Amino acid sequence: MTGAPRDTKWNPPAPEDSPQGGGFRAEFDVTTDRGGPRYGEFVEQVRTFMDKVRYACPTPELADEVIEELKQFNAKLDTMLVDEWHTPSGTRIDLPSRGNITLPPYEITDGGEDGVSATVEFRRFHLGGNGVAHGGHVAVAFDDLGGMAAALNVHGVARTAYLTVNYRSLTPLETPLTLKTWVERRDGRKLFVKGTLHEGDRLCADLDALFIALRPGQA
Numbered sequence: 001m002t003g004a005p006r007d008t009k010w011n012p013p014a015p016e017d018s019p020q021g022g023g024f025r026a027e028f029d030v031t032t033d034r035g036g037p038r039y040g041e042f043v044e045q046v047r048t049f050m051d052k053v054r055y056a057c058p059t060p061e062l063a064d065e066v067i068e069e070l071k072q073f074n075a076k077l078d079t080m081l082v083d084e085w086h087t088p089s090g091t092r093i094d095l096p097s098r099g100n101i102t103l104p105p106y107e108i109t110d111g112g113e114d115g116v117s118a119t120v121e122f123r124r125f126h127l128g129g130n131g132v133a134h135g136g137h138v139a140v141a142f143d144d145l146g147g148m149a150a151a152l153n154v155h156g157v158a159r160t161a162y163l164t165v166n167y168r169s170l171t172p173l174e175t176p177l178t179l180k181t182w183v184e185r186r187d188g189r190k191l192f193v194k195g196t197l198h199e200g201d202r203l204c205a206d207l208d209a210l211f212i213a214l215r216p217g218q219a
């Protein structure tokens with residue numbers, strides 16, 4: 001793809017003479033130690049904080065206090081920022097959602113060329129309305145795990161071309177759900193991916209997506 005944003009501070013491209021030929025760094029470092037032994041707890045505390053923020057109605061005094069403390073936390077983290085390829089987030093395969101704070105937490109129960117099965121639990125902060133999950137967060141879960149099914153099928157990186165989610169029934173929060181994705185058909189670089197999200201036997205949503213395997217050097 002041309003026109004990809006190139007903020008070389010946060011996502012430096014692969015070197016021109018690397019196997020990825022200056023494009024997307026398809027060879028990630030999979031890690032279980034980046035960020036230290038308590039990185040999972042660190043992420044979990046942030047998620048818990050977001051759960052509280054979603055439902056909290058702070059007094060102005062409490063808001064003042066929390067803002068000051070958050071400024072201090074942000075200043076501390078500012079002293080140890082790294083680029084996309086070196087952050088634990090997204091590469092810690094021992095943690096829910098590979099330690100990626102932006103994803104609904106899921107745990108892979110099975111994964112390979114035939115597809116991916118996971119248990120996902122939407123948090124309180126994933127609220128849409130009336131106690132159930134926001135549809136956009138359901139789509140995020142399908143995008144990541146659909147992309148993973150595509151990636152495992154082609155042994156490389158694939159990008160979403162389209163993603164259609166059919167919302168068949170309400171998706172609960174704070175409930176273990178089963179999410180499955182698989183490559184239904186492959187036509188060259190095109191991977192037609194299907195998926196389902198269930199609470200027990202009840203279908204909450206299903207997926208119809210197209211992922212495109214990136215060419216060498218493609219950003």
Ligand SMILES: CCCCCCCC/C=C\CCCCCCCC(=O)SCCNC(=O)CCNC(=O)[C@H](O)C(C)(C)COP(=O)(O)OP(=O)(O)OC[C@H]1O[C@@H](n2cnc3c(N)ncnc32)[C@H](O)[C@@H]1OP(=O)(O)O
Nearest residue numbers: 001028030090091143144147148151159160161162190212
């Ligand atoms: C880290 C450690 C991990 C360890 C664990 C291991 C495994 C884990 C692996 C991974 C997990 C993570 C997974 C994450 C997943 C997230 C994915 C995203 O959210 S990606 C962001 C959103 N998507 C975009 O921003 C794309 C923007 N669009 C583009 O860049 C291009 O349009 C692109 C790449 C999709 C296609 O562009 P072209 O230039 O490469 O290819 P052209 O020639 O245009 O299309 C190829 C074929 O596809 C068809 N096509 C393209 N788009 C289509 C569409 N929307 N509908 C129908 N057909 C389409 C075309 O008609 C063409 O078909 P014909 O070959 O001629 O038959």
